[in-house]
Amino acid sequence: MMNNINPSDWIVNQVELITKKNKINTIIDVACGFGRHSVYLANKNYKVVSIDIDFKKLRTFTNNKNIRSACLNLENHEYWPIQSYFDIVIVVNYLYRSNFKNILNLVKKDGYLIYETFCIGNEKYGKPKRKEYLLENKELKNITDNRFVIKDFYQGIVYVPAKSFKQMLVAKRVAM
Numbered sequence: 001m002m003n004n005i006n007p008s009d010w011i012v013n014q015v016e017l018i019t020k021k022n023k024i025n026t027i028i029d030v031a032c033g034f035g036r037h038s039v040y041l042a043n044k045n046y047k048v049v050s051i052d053i054d055f056k057k058l059r060t061f062t063n064n065k066n067i068r069s070a071c072l073n074l075e076n077h078e079y080w081p082i083q084s085y086f087d088i089v090i091v092v093n094y095l096y097r098s099n100f101k102n103i104l105n106l107v108k109k110d111g112y113l114i115y116e117t118f119c120i121g122n123e124k125y126g127k128p129k130r131k132e133y134l135l136e137n138k139e140l141k142n143i144t145d146n147r148f149v150i151k152d153f154y155q156g157i158v159y160v161p162a163k164s165f166k167q168m169l170v171a172k173r174v175a176m
């Protein structure tokens with residue numbers, strides 16, 4: 001099974017910038033996969049909640065004392081399973097448009113959403129190629145409503161771990 005073991009450099013940099021200036025108690029890694037971001041953060045001594053639908057992936061890393069994991073389906077239209085708020089919400093390489101609003105709602109007041117995933121244009125370079133898995137032009141910017149202030153946004157080519165086309169957003173929640 002394909003497994004990028006290194007965390008995204010961009011995610012690491014953004015977390016460092018935020019944690020320099022803010023006291024961070026809780027971080028959630030949404031659709032965490034094999035937990036490359038969860039493990040990186042847990043090893044830095046942050047308390048991390050790691051969510052994925054795939055139990056086999058979760059069990060590869062969740063013996064870490066700073067990680068609480070939960071095997072949850074985030075695409076059940078009847079029920080959104082996470083009722084807590086977090087100082088940092090991380091989403092990487094995962095897109096399911098119907099849960100955008102629920103993901104935004106996970107962010108505490110004065111907390112941050114850090115979101116990185118593939119966007120339209122990526123089909124030239126590799127997978128994913130299907131529109132349902134590719135953000136539209138500036139889509140991450142457009143989904144953040146007026147409770148959020150955009151702190152960073154990038155749309156373009158990324159070279160690591162492979163050439164791809166991505167969007168990256170950091171947004172701070174300024175109102176509930």
Ligand SMILES: C[S@@+](CC[C@H](N)C(=O)[O-])C[C@H]1O[C@@H](n2cnc3c(N)ncnc32)[C@H](O)[C@@H]1O
Nearest residue numbers: 031032033052053054072073074075092093094
């Ligand atoms: C491409 S992987 C990204 C993993 C991780 N964020 C990373 O960057 O390494 C997408 C992940 O989304 C998870 N996923 C897919 N559908 C899901 C669902 N309905 N609920 C929760 N997780 C889901 C998959 O199991 C997979 O681990």
